[in-house]
Amino acid sequence: MADVLVMYKESDLTPMVITKEHIRKIQACITGRVYWCGSEDEAIERGYDAEVLFLWGGSGPMPEQYCARSANLRWIQSFSAGVNPIMDGPISHLPVRLTNAKGIHGKTMALTTIGYMISFMRNSQELYRRQMKHIWDKKFDIQPLEAEGMTVGIIGAGAIGCEIAKLSKSLGMRVLGVKRTVTPLTYFDEVFSNEELDTVLAQSDFVIVVLPLTDETRHLFGREKFRIMKPTAVLINIARGPVVKEEDLIQALECGQIGGAALDTVEEEPLAKDSVLWDMENVIITPHCAADSRAYIDRAVHMFCENLRLYERGKPLINEINMKKRY
Numbered sequence: 001m002a003d004v005l006v007m008y009k010e011s012d013l014t015p016m017v018i019t020k021e022h023i024r025k026i027q028a029c030i031t032g033r034v035y036w037c038g039s040e041d042e043a044i045e046r047g048y049d050a051e052v053l054f055l056w057g058g059s060g061p062m063p064e065q066y067c068a069r070s071a072n073l074r075w076i077q078s079f080s081a082g083v084n085p086i087m088d089g090p091i092s093h094l095p096v097r098l099t100n101a102k103g104i105h106g107k108t109m110a111l112t113t114i115g116y117m118i119s120f121m122r123n124s125q126e127l128y129r130r131q132m133k134h135i136w137d138k139k140f141d142i143q144p145l146e147a148e149g150m151t152v153g154i155i156g157a158g159a160i161g162c163e164i165a166k167l168s169k170s171l172g173m174r175v176l177g178v179k180r181t182v183t184p185l186t187y188f189d190e191v192f193s194n195e196e197l198d199t200v201l202a203q204s205d206f207v208i209v210v211l212p213l214t215d216e217t218r219h220l221f222g223r224e225k226f227r228i229m230k231p232t233a234v235l236i237n238i239a240r241g242p243v244v245k246e247e248d249l250i251q252a253l254e255c256g257q258i259g260g261a262a263l264d265t266v267e268e269e270p271l272a273k274d275s276v277l278w279d280m281e282n283v284i285i286t287p288h289c290a291a292d293s294r295a296y297i298d299r300a301v302h303m304f305c306e307n308l309r310l311y312e313r314g315k316p317l318i319n320e321i322n323m324k325k326r327y
Helices: 020-028 040-046 064-069 106-121 124-132 159-170 194-203 223-228 246-254 296-312
Strands: 004-007 034-037 052-055 075-078 097-099 151-155 174-178 190-192 206-209 234-237 260-263 283-285
Touching (some): 004 020, 004 040, 020 296, 034 040, 040 064, 052 296, 075 296, 106 124, 106 159, 106 206, 106 283, 151 159, 151 194, 159 174, 174 194, 190 194, 223 246
Parallel strands (some): 004 034, 004 052, 151 174, 151 206, 206 234, 234 260, 260 283
16 A cells, blocks of 8 residues: 655644554555655655645645655645645646545535524624624614525525535525535425526525635626525535626625625635735635634545555545546
């Protein structure tokens, strides 16, 4: 079995922790060696050259120099779902396989998404502002809403979207989905094709973006799409920032074209301190943390170990990405 290099160091950007216990679990899956370092420079300095690389591929600089130098590298497993920094750079031109951690985020991201929706329905932001000002007042311009009967449009009805649908149905909501290939899905009232996106936007009280970033989805949500949405609708982006054209979103929010937005991702991260989005009363900003939980790394390592066993037996890997199609 091949050697494995775990390249990861906890940071403010990715505050998850890999422990010695995780390394022991990886070692138990292989007959080769497991190396562990915190950076590309450290890997190069120590002369590591493993066949399998396990890293965070969702943001920040990628180990392009290490990968280009490696004589043995054959497969990269990212413990993020997004791998755009890998696919957008020179690593994508190397003869290596790429897999991601799609599927381990579903329950956590669904819970976060429900939290956004409840916050808008129950005027939670305004209540918090009043608490900070010590104001005891329950009068609102728009009275709190109930979930029963509201429509959720999930744009990207994959694993995460299905978890969101499950929780949404438990609240009595009508759930519409959009996906590349239309198939019946549990917890969805109707599923539409990508070409029918506008039909879903026109009906949805909450539009939840769970799409990968590709050439086709970049700036998919711009002026034209906001015109189709209800003036009371809320856009929720837990996918990739550039799927939404930020300039057009700000205009839509300022002129009341849509009712609000919850953004866990933005076009350029971190969000600029002078962005008007920070101070908009109908916007929730979170720092790309919708998937974070104590169990995240445990799930990621578990999936990696499953893939290691498949790799050793020459079987198809879980979540292998087609570099040309970019998904």
